Amino acid sequence: MLCVGALSGANDAEGQALVAEALSVVPNAPMAKATFEVMEGLPSTPETAAGHAALEAALVKYTNEELAKLEKEVARPQFMRAQVGFNNNVKLKGSVYHIQTEDSGLRMPHIITHLFADGGRIIKSHKRSYADQVERADIGPFVRQLMKDQHMEMVAMLRAGRFDDIVAGKVRGGMEEFKEPPQIDMQQLASRKKEADAAKAEAAPVPLPAAPTPSAPVRFRLRVMRSTYGGPEIYEPPGDEVILGVEGGVPLQGEKFCHPREGIFRFKDGELFLEDLEGGNGIFIRIRRPVELEIGDEIVVGDQLLRIERNPELNHRPDPGPTYLWWSPCRDSSFRVTQMLAGEVPGDVRMAYGNMLQIGRREGDLTFPKDPRVAERHCFLEEQAGVIVLSDIMTPTGTFVRIRGEQRLFTGDELLVGRTVLRVEVA
Numbered sequence: 376m377l378c379v380g381a382l383s384g385a386n387d388a389e390g391q392a393l394v395a396e397a398l399s400v401v402p403n404a405p406m407a408k409a410t411f412e413v414m415e416g417l418p419s420t421p422e423t424a425a426g427h428a429a430l431e432a433a434l435v436k437y438t439n440e441e442l443a444k445l446e447k448e449v450a451r452p453q454f455m456r457a458q459v460g461f462n463n464n465v466k467l468k469g470s471v472y473h474i475q476t477e478d479s480g481l482r483m484p485h486i487i488t489h490l491f492a493d494g495g496r497i498i499k500s501h502k503r504s505y506a507d508q509v510e511r512a513d514i515g516p517f518v519r520q521l522m523k524d525q526h527m528e529m530v531a532m533l534r535a536g537r538f539d540d541i542v543a544g545k546v547r548g549g550m551e552e553f554k555e556p557p558q559i560d561m562q563q564l565a566s567r568k569k570e571a572d573a574a575k576a577e578a579a580p581v582p583l584p585a586a587p588t589p590s591a592p593v594r595f596r597l598r599v600m601r602s603t604y605g606g607p608e609i610y611e612p613p614g615d616e617v618i619l620g621v622e623g624g625v626p627l628q629g630e631k632f633c634h635p636r637e638g639i640f641r642f643k644d645g646e647l648f649l650e651d652l653e654g655g656n657g658i659f660i661r662i663r664r665p666v667e668l669e670i671g672d673e674i675v676v677g678d679q680l681l682r683i684e685r686n687p688e689l690n691h692r693p694d695p696g697p698t699y700l701w702w703s704p705c706r707d708s709s710f711r712v713t714q715m716l717a718g719e720v721p722g723d724v725r726m727a728y729g730n731m732l733q734i735g736r737r738e739g740d741l742t743f744p745k746d747p748r749v750a751e752r753h754c755f756l757e758e759q760a761g762v763i764v765l766s767d768i769m770t771p772t773g774t775f776v777r778i779r780g781e782q783r784l785f786t787g788d789e790l791l792v793g794r795t796v797l798r799v800e801v802a
Contacts (some may be wrong), residue, residue, distance in 0.1 A: 378410040378430060379437040386414045391697045395534035397681075406430050408551075422735055461526045461760040463730050465533060470542075472533060476526040476760065479591055484509050486522050488529045490538065490548075496542050499548040501529060513669075524557035530663075531560060533611040562664040565780040583622060587614035594802050596643035597625060599797035600789065604629030604632035615642045619649070619658070619792065627643045632656050634792025640776075647801045649790070650781040661789035665766040666776060668756070670710070673766065675775040675791055681741075683756070683763060686726060709758035712741055730758035734748075748772045776778070 377400070381393040394414070397407040405426030412423060419427050458478040458672045473491040490499040503525060511517055532538065539550040591613035598609050612624030619625045626634045634655025641648045648736040651658045659675050668674075670685045688710055709730045713721035725732060725741040733739035733755040736746060745751045750770040757764050767774040775791045788799040 376433075376437055376442065379433050380442060381410055382413060382434070383439060383442070384633075388692075390414065391693050392573055401689070406433065417442075431516050441795050450784060455740070461522060463526070463757075464531070464760055465530055465757070468732060474526060474529050474533070476529075478522055478524050480645035481509050481514070484517070486525055488525050490529060490533065492542060497548070499529075499538055501525060501548040502550060502552045503554075504552075521557070523760040523762070524559055527559050527561075527762075527764070528557040530757075530759050530764075560661055560664055562666045564660070564666055564776060565778055567780040583618060584614060587612075587624075595640065595784075596648050596800040596802070597790075597797040598800065599795065600798050601794070602630075603794045612640075618641065619673040620655075627792060627795055630793045630795050633795070636791060641781075647784045647799070648779065648781050649784055651778045656793065657777045659791040660782060660784075661773040661775050661791070662765065662767055665764050668763045668765050668776070670763075671716070672779070673777040674754075675777075676753055677743060677772060678737075679743055679746060679749065680717050680795075682713045684711050686711055688705050710754065710756070710763055712740075727758065732756045 377393045377397040381390040381397075384390055391414070394407050394410050397404055397410070401407070404479065405487040406429045407426075409415075409419070409423050409426030409430045412419060413430070413484065414429060433665065435443060460475060462473070462475050465472045465474060470492070471779045474488065475491065476486065476488040479485050479487070485502055485504040488501045489497050492498045503521065505521060508514065508517060511539075516643040517792060538548070541544045565616075584695060586776050593611050593613050594615060596609055596611050599606065605629060610625045616622065618636055619627070619640065620633055620635045621628060622635045623639075630656075634652075636652050637655045638649055638651050638658050641650065649658065659673075668683050670683055672683050674681050674683070707729055708726040710732070711726040712732055712734070715725045716722045730741060733752065734741045734743075734749070735752045735754075736742060736744055736749040737751045739752065739755075750768065750772065753770050754767045754774045757766070765774065765776065773789065775789075784799050784801065786799060790797045790799065
């Protein structure tokens with residue numbers, strides 16, 4: 376289709392880009408090479424004869440009317456054909472499993488997730504119908520989210536050992552159909568602030584809360600679990616709004632990495648929230664369960680600040696010549712992790728191997744052998760169903776994620792501010 380589209384118009388930058396896209400889909404594609412020869416008026420060679428034959432057949436099949444029809448169907452707000460699914464490899468206990476989630480489209484409205492082992496053997500399948508939802512105005516996004524949740528549910532069940540007996544051959548796997556929504560045990564972190572809100576906060580600093588009255592109740596306590604400067608063992612600030620920083624009720628005096636207004640605690644309707652005020656080095660919360668991350672999120676492992684980044688997109692377009700890249704080997708990688716040093720200077724960088732990257736002191740793709748607070752196998756990041764999931768491997772020092780926006784806190788939560796660790800106790 377890409378090659379036919381390239382030949383349907385003039386030999387211009389748009390047509391050349393379509394050929395480049397075809398080469399990115401199938402490196403060294405004979406049909407794409409034949410298309411290039413036709414566009415440039417070059418004679419056919421014995422090496423490209425097969426490509427020219429395939430191109431002629433494609434030109435007969437994909438007429439302008441057929442291409443227009445397909446383009447119109449793709450652009451429809453309510454899809455009829457199946458949406459593109461998810462595919463992931465999962466490494467577990469020395470073995471590699473493959474998980475594949477597929478949608479059957481509105482004609483057969485159900486989603487199936489397969490778990491493959493031994494290089495291609497299906498050992499377990501999950502199925503959910505969404506026939507009762509096909510009239511939704513947002514059916515496309517709804518099905519996409521359902522696919523994502525079912526895919527991640529299968530990953531979580533595999534890691535939890537739910538299929539160990541099936542892998543061992545003790546019981547049969549087969550197809551299992553579910554009626555209830557996917558069950559995903561993911562820790563929820565505050566979502567990223569909107570750009571407008573962030574700009575507004577920068578232009579108008581949050582005013583200091585009014586001084587608490589002598590009778591103001593204590594809504595929460597912070598126990599100091601780790602400190603490099605001394606200070607009190609516990610903070611018990613009164614009032615419903617408390618600034619974290621030297622200008623507020625939790626000063627952390629001596630903590631040089633804490634901004635004077637690093638964040639603000641708010642007690643509302645019996646619940647405690649913490650908002651990062653964006654002006655300092657950030658507030659990090661220890662994860663208790665796997666969490667979803669976004670590109671640009673920051674995590675702390677031991678004493679290392681790490682940032683999740685997107686890999687640069689490959690530019691398939693030819694130069695003005697046009698000269699095409701016939702492709703060269705490159706490792707598939709979903710994301711990369713960059714160590715951030717003082718002054719926002721990037722340090723070590725590691726690309727994920729496929730869809731997974733492990734961090735540790737001795738074992739992993741990114742290691743910190745001289746950091747005693749990093750466990751031998753500390754945590755791993757894994758791209759699942761289009762999102763990056765961070766999991767801590769039950770480490771004593773924990774893995775922390777930077778708070779974005781307003782985060783609800785619970786008793787037992789641990790916060791990292793600079794090099795100080797605080798344990799939250801909600802009254």
